[in-house]
Amino acid sequence: KHGLVRVVKKLEIFRDLTEDKACILGQRKAYDTGDLLWTPGDSGVDMLVLITGKLHVKNDAGEIVG
Numbered sequence: 001k002h003g004l005v006r007v008v009k010k011l012e013i014f015r016d017l018t019e020d021k022a023c024i025l026g027q028r029k030a031y032d033t034g035d036l037l038w039t040p041g042d043s044g045v046d047m048l049v050l051i052t053g054k055l056h057v058k059n060d061a062g063e064i065v066g
Helices: 002-010 019-023
Strands: none
Touching: 002 019
């Protein structure tokens, strides 16, 4: 958990948070290759921070665009 706090506090918008407040931001979660995290039209208020690995953004045709 402390490793996640260190990563989050590197982000400018969270830099001034105390460690206690940074700890309540969220939790670390691992995903498997091919997992779908979000699709257009889904509602959500989450912010994801990629710590390690790769994330592909695909358009409606399934082409990687980012």
